[in-house]
Amino acid sequence: MASAEPIYRVQDLVRVFSHGPQPVIAVDHVSFEIPAGQRLGIVxxxxxxxxxxxxxxxGLRRPSSGDIVFAGQSIVGRRESELSWLRRGxxxxxxxxxxxxxxxxxxxDIIAxxxxxxxxxxxxxxxxxSRVNELMAQVGLDxxxxxxxxxxxxxxxxxxxxIARALAPNPRVLIADEAVSALDVSVRAQVLNLFADLVADHGLTLVFVSHDLSVVRHVCDAVLVMQAGHIVEAGPVDQVYSDPREPYTRQLLASVPRLRRD
Ligand SMILES: Nc1ncnc2c1ncn2[C@@H]1O[C@H](COP(=O)(O)OP(=O)(O)OP(=O)(O)O)[C@@H](O)[C@H]1O
Ligand SMILES: [Mg+2]
Structure with a gap:
């Protein structure tokens, strides 16, 4: 059986920042795929x-090298006018x-x-x-x-x-970068549940970046563990959290107080 085309294919991706005193290799030869509908945590x-x-x-930063394929087409090296399918998606x-x-x-106006x-x-x-009214209701606003x-x-x-603004163009992928980290604990749980519900209701692919591993466990089914620009561990959340292979992952898990007793 042929497997479905992943929604994202990241191949040998590198980004170097060279304008400081020393070049920084922020992303160092990273490769992975995201199947459509996956909820992927990056920690x-x-x-x-x-x-x-x-x-x-x-498509907000250019890679130094490597390729990123979104929905079957490479996004690398294109002009802004050639990125409409990425901007909507x-x-x-x-x-x-x-x-x-x-x-x-x-x-x-913000949402629209x-x-x-x-x-x-x-x-x-x-x-x-009408889309703004619909979206505000969907995210629990009046x-x-x-x-x-x-x-x-x-x-x-x-x-x-x-979140309503992000949903406005009916995207296929929602990328959240520490999207609940600045919120109070009680509000954080509500917004996190909103993410989980919206992703399920719309069949979205979710890429959820967080330094809070307990939050990733709550909303994701797979996880990538990054260290110094590399992916050091990847797999289903259950497996990585219960049986981490890398000392670095174990160290990250140990620093989450709520997970220590697991
Ligand atoms: N615009 C930039 N110019 C120079 N260096 C940068 C720039 N953006 C990021 N870096 C460097 O690249 C590396 C990775 O940064 P990045 O922001 O991607 O990390 P992060 O995992 O998102 O961190 P955080 O958890 O603090 O948000 C760091 O060493 C950072 O200093
Ligand atoms: Mg960051």
Missing amino acids: GESGSGKSTLIRMMA VQLVFQDPRSSLDPRMKVA EPLRSRIWQGTKRPDPF PGDRNRYPHQFSGGQRQRIA
């Missing part, structure tokens, strides 16, 4: 290359909604932003007004608040706005 200590990796996957949610939401824009851009040329674009501004919402609500 590793600060500076291990997680954000650099996912920014390249989202992959959306990001970042850590701090305060800096990722423009304070001067109404929530309805991905629907207004040029990526819709030649394709059917959802109607922004569509009646669509004309308010970000500062009129709580931290958890602001992250819900960012």
Whole structure:
């Protein structure tokens, strides 16, 4: 039986930052595949290359070498005007909604932003007004608040706005970079459950970057462990968490207090 084409294929990917005193190899010959519908966690200590990796996957940073294939086509070396299928298909949610939401824009305009851009040329674009109402309801916000501004919402609500914006173009992949790390513990659980529900309801592929291993265990079914730009361990969450092969993974797991008694 032929296996389905993975939604992402990352091959021998390298990113070097060479403008500092010493070149930094942020991502160092990384290869992996993501089957469509997988919920993949990426963990590793600060500076291990997680954000650099996912920014390249989202077409926000150019690789130094290697290839990234999204939905069957390479994204590397293309002009912005040639990336519409990536821009519609992959959306990001970042850590701090305060800096990722423009304070001067109404929530309805923020959420509809991905629907207004040029990526819709030649394709059917959802109607922004009704789509915003639908999205606000989906993420647990009151569509009646669509004309308010970000500062009129709580931290958890602001992250819900960012999630609604990410869902607006009906993406196939949601990439979250420490998306719940800045939230209070109680709110964190709610937003995490929202992620899990939305991913299941829409059949999304999820790439979930976090230094919090307990959070990854909660929402992911597979995990990549990064150290100094390398993937040092990869596998199903259950296996990696219960029987880690690498000392580095064991060390990461040991530093999560809630997992110590497992
Ligand atoms: N724009 C940049 N210019 C120079 N060096 C960079 C840049 N972005 C990242 N780096 C370096 O690349 C390495 C990987 O950084 P990256 O932000 O990808 O790590 P991370 O795993 O996301 O860390 P964190 O958990 O702190 O978010 C680090 O050494 C970092 O200093
Ligand atoms: Mg990061």
